[in-house]
Amino acid sequence: MLVVSIVALMSFLGVLTETAMNTTFPTLMKNFGVSLATVQWVTSGYLLTAALVMLTSAYMKRRFTNRQLFTAAGLLFMLGDVLCATAGVFAQLLAGRIIQAGCVGLCTPLMVNIILEVVPRKKLGLYIGLANVIVLIAPALGPTFGGAVTAFASWRVIFWSTLPVAGLLMLGAGHIHQYSRPHRLAFDWLRFGLLGTALVALNLGLTAIGARQWGEAAAMLLGASVSFLWFLRRSRTSRRYLFALTVFKQPAFVFSFLPYLGLQFANVGLNFLLPNYVQDVFGATALIGGLILLPGSVFNGLGQPVYGWMLDRFGGGLPLLLGAGLFTLGDIIMAGLGPRLGVLGITLAYLLFAIGRSMAFSNSVAYGLKALPKDLQTDANALYNMGQQAIGGIGTTVLSLLMTAVHHPGWSQAQNAAAGSRLAFLLVGGLGIAIFALYCRLLKPQP
Incomplete structure (x- = not known):
């Protein structure tokens, strides 16, 4: 747990700064003279970069040692901290955030990969749950931390305050050992570029839909489709390494991966929708809008070890x-x-929703990894992590579109927002029924 905690705390710092920056957008727009559409790339660019780095984690785990990966993650975080804290122009701030994304992209998969190497299968649920406590508390603390620092000091203190903590964690690199021999592998840059292009184009296409720029949206979604199909075609003949597509032939992976994506889609989407819902429909303040998520967030983080123990003790x-x-x-x-x-x-x-979601979310990964052959676990872990990062932005875009989709002439803004939000709730409810059916298929005994 010492080794896992060191790696998880470095990942925690990355997630903390990411969510803390969400509260600084108005200040950043004023300081740098940029629009909301531009400043949101502080978060969007970060998440996309983290997803792309996570995509390489299966290759990284086989090519480099655990200590090398952790050290690289820590140096990227600290370099990003310095660039962001001293940023005089927006481009420097964005560059620092993109560099920092490499920390989460390396550390989050590394944490689970170390657990897979040293923890018996019968205890995987508990240990993955314990590690997730550290990482999942960050999204609950981040907005409060960022808001308080910006209000009483400066947004730059977010980075100056986390820099020495990252330095202290770097001292723990000596405790991180190697449990398997690394190998020299040829990295498949073409497949990585194609899949990265597909993810970026998909994100831009959905953003264009939200702005009702239909021509740009169609072009981006077409580009994403072409890149993804080319990726699949290339994967049939490539001898270079990215991740093993054979993992999709394993029912345990497919029927745990799809619910995992659905749960993340719904969670990120509702975390955006509900604070706006209570403000538009009930006239609540922004503070109340943030507080309605707090009880669910607490259970989401602190319940993880209990939910993991349930998996180990009673099965999936x-x-x-x-x-x-x-x-x-x-x-x-x-x-x-x-x-x-x-x-x-x-x-x-939302508390009921959050307890159910967090109970199923991390256990989807733990159950899927338990059921997979040892040689495919690293590849599956890379896809779980990449999928989690990539699907979150899609959930926010889709649910926000539904929330603003109703424009009845005789209704007030509150009535229109309530009707549009109901469409979003119905979509997530239908997704929940589909997830239940997928779990039934996952739990069906395999021949």
């Missing part, structure tokens, strides 16, 4: 099916009662 049926059921029930309550719930009712319904 209890945490996965119960989690999917609570996830769906919480969302159906929001879809069915909506404006009648009030702020407290929305908070309690």
Whole structure:
């Protein structure tokens, strides 16, 4: 746990600065004289870069030692800290954030890969849950940390304050040992470029849809499709390494990976929608809009070891099916009662949703990895992590589009927002039913 904690805390710093920066957008727009569409790339660029680095984690794990990967992650974080803290122009700040994304992109998969190497299969759920506590607390603390630092000091203190902590964690590199021999492998730059282009084009296309720029959206989505199809064609003949596509032939991976994406899609989307929902529909303040997520976020983080223990003790049926059921029930309550719930009712319904989602989310990975052959676990871990990063932005875009989709002439803004949000809740509820069905297929005994 010492080694896992050191790696997880470095990942924690990356996630903390990412979520803390979300509260600084108005200040950054004023300081650098840029628009909201430009400043949001501080987060979007970070997440895309992290997803692309995670995509290479299967190759990195086979090519380099654990200590080399951790050291590289720490140096990237510290370099990014210095660039961001001293940024005089927006381009320097964005460059620093993109460099820092390499820290999370390397450390988050490395944490799970080390667990896979040293922890017995029967305890994987518990140890992955314990590691996730450290990483998942960061999104709950980040907005409060960023808001307080910006209000009482300067947004630059976000980076100056985390720099010495990263330096202290770097001292722990000596405790990180190697459990498998690295090999020299030829990296498949073409496949990496094609898949990276597809992800970036998809993100830009969805952003264009949100701005109702239909021509640009169509061009980007077409480019994403062409790049992805070319990637698949290239994968049939390539002898260079990126990750093993044979993992998709394993039912345990497919039927845990798809629910994992669905849970992340819904979680990130509702985390964006609900604070805006209570402000538009109930006239709540921005502070109340943020606080309604707090109880669910606390259970999301602190419940992880318990949910992992449930998987190890009772098997996958209890945490996965119960989690999917609570996830769906919480969302159906929001879809069915909506404006009648009030702020407290929305908070309690989200708490139910968050408990179910977090119970199923990390256990999807743990159950899938437990069932896979040892030689495919690293490849599967790379895809779980990349998928988590890539699908979050899609969830935000889709649910925000639905929330603003209703424009009834005779209705108030609150009524239109409530009707549009109901469409989003219904979509997530249908997704929950699909996730439950996928889990039933996952838990079906294999011949």
